[in-house]
Amino acid sequence: MAVSRLNGLVEGDKIRVFSAGREIDGQGVFIRVENNFLVWVDNFANINVTSLDTISVRKVS
Known part of the structure; x- marks a missing residue:
């Protein structure tokens, strides 16, 4: 099940x-959550x- x-x-x-507490893979774009996994695209x-x-995930304002 995918969650947007x-x-x-x-x-x-x-x-x-x-x-x-350390940033991994820099910034990116949120796509969805699927089966307790974050799907996202990096820069x-x-x-x-x-x-x-x-x-942990933080929104960039």
Whole structure:
């Protein structure tokens, strides 16, 4: 099941992804949440699938 929202994020929002308080992979664009994984695109146009168990996500304003 795909979910297009995560804590108020919607598809296309710019995000920063952190693990253990450190930024990983820089900034990117939120796509969706699917089976407890964050699907997002980084600034190098790579599609990333990252487990939500080990990260935190912050919206870039």
